[in-house]
Amino acid sequence: MKNKNRVFLIVLDSFGVGNAPDAADFDDAGSNTLKSIAANAAYRTPCMNRIGLGKIDGVDYLPSPEKTEGACGRLTEASRGKDTTIGHWEIAGLISREPLPTYPDGFPEEILEEFTRVTGRGVLCNKPYSGTDVIRDFGAEHMETGKLIVYTSADSVFQIAAHEEIVPIEELYRYCEEARKILTGKHGVGRVIARPFVGEPGNFQRTANRHDYSLLPPGTPCWTLFWKPDTILTESERSMIFLRGKGSHIHRGSRTTWTGWKRLSKCCSRISTGSVSSIW
Secondary structure, eight states: TTEEEEEEEOOOOOOOSSOOTGGGGGGGGOHHHHHHHHHHHTTHHHHHEEEEEEESSOOTOOOOOOSSSSSOOOOOOOSOSSHHHHHHHTTOOOOOSOOOOTHHHTOOHHHHHHHHHSSOOOEEEEOOOEEEEEEEHHHHHHHHHHHHHEOOOOEEEEEEEETTTTTHHHHHHHHHHHHHHOOGGGOOSSEEEEEEEETTEEEEEEEEEEEEOOOOOSSOOGGGGGHHHHHHHHSGGGGHHHHHHHHOOOEEEOOSSHHHHHHHHHHHHHHHHEEEEOOO
């Protein structure tokens, strides 16, 4: 291993170990995702336990060997905000002093009017919604009218859901690219997300063809200061939150966690230098 000069950065979404000091500002006071999921009988992370997950202050509900194989700790975000984009930027050394915009009451009319103009399609929903619930409640109307299902969440996101038989994948991606151009300045949301689905009313399912269009980072990610050509490999669509517009040399989007894991495993044996980022 002495000839291996590598960094593997793996980000696990929905694996928080307790709320941050400003959690109440985002209606998250008392949250502890890991403790909640660890209470489920199906939860198992033996490898992370060996590394030292249970040694982290406050994580006393997981088994931990007396001697661990790695180093673990808890970090508190310095940025203002709680969404994916700001958190990932901070991992890359970019601190955000202001939170990205969120839309608890839906997007303003001027945004939707411009979006309708460039896409030629009307809009349904326009409010915070669960991704599975929104296609259940608006999917049939979307199929009848061709209007796009636009919704958001507690995060800074503009999500567009469309049935793959009504709006082909590449067309949906083009609509997202147009939305990304519109959503700038004070309306610069962290991500525009394509949310395709299939099925019939009463039995809709989202597909693996999700695609994220991240806001450009506000500065230069720290590792671009020392990388060498062909040493950066991003293994998921959301890895581009780190690297979009910053000259990532290799990018292969992984549509599923399992695909990403298999590709990452192959990287361990064939990449001798550089950094690999994988976000699931």
